Amino acid sequence: QVQLVESGGGLVQPGGSLRLSCAASGFTFRFYTMNWYRQAPGKEREWVARVNTLGGSTNYADSVKGRFTISRDNAKNTVYLQMNSLKPEDTAVYYCNARNDVSSYWGQGTQVTVSS
Numbered sequence: 001q002v003q004l005v006e007s008g009g010g011l012v013q014p015g016g017s018l019r020l021s022c023a024a025s026g027f028t029f030r031f032y033t034m035n036w037y038r039q040a041p042g043k044e045r046e047w048v049a050r051v052n053t054l055g056g057s058t059n060y061a062d063s064v065k066g067r068f069t070i071s072r073d074n075a076k077n078t079v080y081l082q083m084n085s086l087k088p089e090d091t092a093v094y095y096c097n098a099r100n101d102v103s104s105y106w107g108q109g110t111q112v113t114v115s116s
Helices: none
Strands: 003-007 010-012 018-025 033-039 046-051 058-060 068-073 078-083 092-099 104-106 110-114
Touching (some): 003 092, 033 068, 033 078, 078 092
Antiparallel strands (some): 003 018, 033 046, 033 092, 046 058, 068 078, 092 104
């Protein structure tokens, strides 16, 4: 069955870095655009970053542009989110999402907490 499993979350101090991973299985990963979303307590889920099927095109929310980098490895069926210069307002559950014209899949999320 389809699975998206996020990992790499945790507690980090402001200014620190984390690298999230999302391992995919059960579908043809290379045919899907991959996204990262996040949801902070009491807020709606928001889109963070996107990478196209070949990894050559990326887009970012203004709030993370210049600090976060999304990438993918189609040989490993994995998408990454490198997060640098983290701020307390980056605290959220981070979700990966696989999407094409007919399907959309979600992972279970990984918690990122930025606090001193």
